[in-house]
Amino acid sequence: MQKEVTIERVDLLDTKGGNVRYVVRDEDGNEYTTFREQIGDRAKELEGRRALIEFHEARRGTYTNVYLDKVERATAPSHEDTDPQEAAWRTAVEAAPWLVGEAENESEVSPAELYDKLKPFKDRVARDITEDGPD
Numbered sequence: 549m550q551k552e553v554t555i556e557r558v559d560l561l562d563t564k565g566g567n568v569r570y571v572v573r574d575e576d577g578n579e580y581t582t583f584r585e586q587i588g589d590r591a592k593e594l595e596g597r598r599a600l601i602e603f604h605e606a607r608r609g610t611y612t613n614v615y616l617d618k619v620e621r622a623t624a625p626s627h628e629d630t631d632p633q634e635a636a637w638r639t640a641v642e643a644a645p646w647l648v649g650e651a652e653n654e655s656e657v658s659p660a661e662l663y664d665k666l667k668p669f670k671d672r673v674a675r676d677i678t679e680d681g682p683d
Contacts, residue, residue, distance in 0.1 A: 550602050552622050553578075558592045572601075572616055582616040590619045598622035636674035640666040 553574035561569045570588030572580045580603050582588050591599070602618035640647075647665050648657050657665075 549604065550600065552598060552600050555591055555594050555597060555599050555619075558588065558595055560588070560592075570616070572619075574601075578614070580614050580616040584616075587616055587619055591616065594619060594621060632674045632677040633670075635677060636670045639673045640670035643669060 553576075555572060556575050557573045559571045559573075561571060563569055567583055568585070568588070570582045570584075570591060572582070572588075572591045574580075580601065582591075598621070600620050600622045601616060603614055603616050606613050606615060644662070644666060647669055648662060
């Protein structure tokens with residue numbers, strides 16, 4: 549099975565046989581176990597981040613063990629997943645101090661003046677996103 553999760557915590561536990569067991573916990577409290585060092589170390593690197601995991605379940609009597617088979621960093625959302633207008637407004641708001649100015653002695657900028665300065669910039673960014681595509 550495959551699932552995208554946030555890796556909240558990775559615990560390393562020593563077994564009676566001298567091996568290390570990696571217990572990976574996701575944001576929902578689910579636990580995944582692996583004895584493979586490479587997988588456990590990769591999970592440890594991705595602690596606190598989104599990850600794509602592969603796992604399988606094995607029943608042992610009354611218990612169900614969930615074994616981690618693969619861990620990789622989750623990919624960022626694709627260009628198609630982001631509305632160009634929304635992304636453009638976020639960019640314009642982040643650029644506002646440079647577009648409007650942020651000198652200490654300047655008076656407050658009215659909402660209408662702020663909009664008049666940010667909207668043309670937002671429109672240009674949205675046009676660039678739409679015309680250029682993901683590159």
